[in-house]
Amino acid sequence: MNLYENIIKNNNHTETPSxxxxxxxxxxxxxxxxxxxxxxxxxxSNKELLNYCPGQFYMVGLPGYGEAPIxxxxxxxxxxEFEFCIRAVGNVTNALHRLRKGDTVFxxxxxxxxxNLEEMKGKDILFVAGGxxxxxxRSLIKAxxxxxxxxxxxxxxxxxxxxxxxxxxxxxxxxxxxxxDMRLTVDKPHPTWKGNVGVVTTLIPKIEVDPARTxxxxxxxxxxxxxxxxxxxxxxxxxxxxxxxxERRMKCGVGKCGHCQINSxxxxxxxxxxxxxxxxxxxxxx
Numbered sequence: 001m002n003l004y005e006n007i008i009k010n011n012n013h014t015e016t017p018s019x020x021x022x023x024x025x026x027x028x029x030x031x032x033x034x035x036x037x038x039x040x041x042x043x044x045s046n047k048e049l050l051n052y053c054p055g056q057f058y059m060v061g062l063p064g065y066g067e068a069p070i071x072x073x074x075x076x077x078x079x080x081e082f083e084f085c086i087r088a089v090g091n092v093t094n095a096l097h098r099l100r101k102g103d104t105v106f107x108x109x110x111x112x113x114x115x116n117l118e119e120m121k122g123k124d125i126l127f128v129a130g131g132x133x134x135x136x137x138r139s140l141i142k143a144x145x146x147x148x149x150x151x152x153x154x155x156x157x158x159x160x161x162x163x164x165x166x167x168x169x170x171x172x173x174x175x176x177x178x179x180x181d182m183r184l185t186v187d188k189p190h191p192t193w194k195g196n197v198g199v200v201t202t203l204i205p206k207i208e209v210d211p212a213r214t215x216x217x218x219x220x221x222x223x224x225x226x227x228x229x230x231x232x233x234x235x236x237x238x239x240x241x242x243x244x245x246x247e248r249r250m251k252c253g254v255g256k257c258g259h260c261q262i263n264s265x266x267x268x269x270x271x272x273x274x275x276x277x278x279x280x281x282x283x284x285x286x
Contacts, residue, residue, distance in 0.1 A: 011045040019254050022061065022106035023049055027099050028081055034165055036087050037132070038097055039073075043081040044107060050078050054140035055114030055245055055273040059253050060084065061092065061106050068092040069250040069268075072110065073135045075142030085135045085167065111253040112272050115140050115217070115243065123215045124152040126207060126237075128200055128228050130159045130220025134167050136245055136272075137219045145178040155181040155207050159200035159220070162188045183207070200224065204231040211236035219245045225286045229276065242276040246285060 017023050029041040044050065049058075052072055061067030068090070074083035088097045099105065125144065129137040137156075144151055156175075160166045163186055176182055183203045185196035196203060200220075216232045218225060225244060232242055248267040251259040260267040263282045279285045 015046075016048050017046050017108075019108055019111070022059075022108050025049075025105045025107045027101055027103045027105065029101060030099060033085065033167055036089075036165075037085055037167065038088075040084045040086060040096070040099070041081050042084065042105060042107070047079070049107060049109065050080075050082060052076060052082070052110035053114035053117070054143050055136055056110040056112050057136075057250070057253075057272065058084070058107050058109030058111065059250070060086075060096065061108075062095050063106070065092045065095040067106075067108070067251075068096075069111075069253070071136035071139075071245075071272075073138045075139055075146060077143075077146075085132075085138075087132055108253060111250070111268050113270060113274075115143075115273055117143060120144070120215055121150045122152065122213075124210060124213050125154050126204075126209065126214055126216045126232075127154075127156040128158075128204070128216070128218050128220070129156065130200055130224045131161065131165070132167070133218075133220035133224075133245070134158055137217070138168060140217065141175065141180065145175060145180060148179050152213060153181070153208075154179055155183070157183045157185070157200050157203045157207070159185045159187070159224075162186050163190050163193050181207075199227070201227050201231045204228070204235065207235075209235045209237065211238070211241075214241065216242045217244075218242070222247060222286070229286070239277040239280070240275060244274055244276060244279070244286070245272045246274060248272070 023046045025042040025044045031039040033039050057069050057071045059067040060070045070084045073085045088094045189197050216237045218228050248260040250268040251257045253268050255266040255269040262285050
């Protein structure tokens with residue numbers, strides 16, 4: 001069977017798609033959210049691709065440019081389309097930024113291990129996001145806020161370089177109305193900024209935490225992790241209740257190329273979401 005026949009088969013609306021062969025997707029909408037990020041709403045031709053959980057990612061590509069690993073940012077349970085927030089940082093992502101409504105992309109996935117929502121139920125959750133880490137965090141936040149009665153106290157600390165780089169700010173009032181305690185901070189404020197200034201760890205001491213029932217979730221730039229973990233430990237949150245999503249440049253998504261390997265672990269398969277306790281044997285992870 002040649003590649004063309006494989007793609008046709010993978011776009012069958014009833015068969016489970018092969019993780020090796022891309023599925024066609026149609027761009028339904030593109031929204032400019034910051035100077036460097038665009039939010040894409042994409043409808044896959046095979047709806048089986050919509051079966052994902054927060055924290056997973058897809059390989060999104062264009063012929064002639066290649067593929068890039070893109071985290072899912074929409075909440076689970078979508079029936080027709082999903083959302084990707086893509087930052088233009090390289091050849092593939094710059095090409096994706098040139099897409100318009102009606103254009104075609106090619107998608108494989110979902111890949112990796114996401115967040116276990118069942119394990120989080122009945123617990124307080126402290127989300128800490130830095131920079132573009134709010135993109136995959138949004139998928140988890142939306143999943144939790146759609147079922148708030150199943151969770152305890154919900155708190156988000158979100159740090160950005162400056163106020164212009166804050167993503168999803170138009171959704172914050174809705175998140176607050178659903179019960180999310182939000183704390184924002186920036187590194188470089190504008191004269192009109194009235195919020196906190198400094199790194200995310202400056203806000204963690206201000207959050208009331210019951211360590212026996214709190215789960216901590218961290219997504220952001222690698223330099224942030226060590227300091228947030230130390231702050232969580234100061235709050236007596238144990239490593240078995242801390243979850244991180246590791247940022248690696250995945251290539252194949254199926255554990256074959258080794259590009260995302262950390263010691264003995266393939267991030268595209270065992271991650272990107274890890275329990276901190278399980279990273280003790282992977283010294284290169286953080």
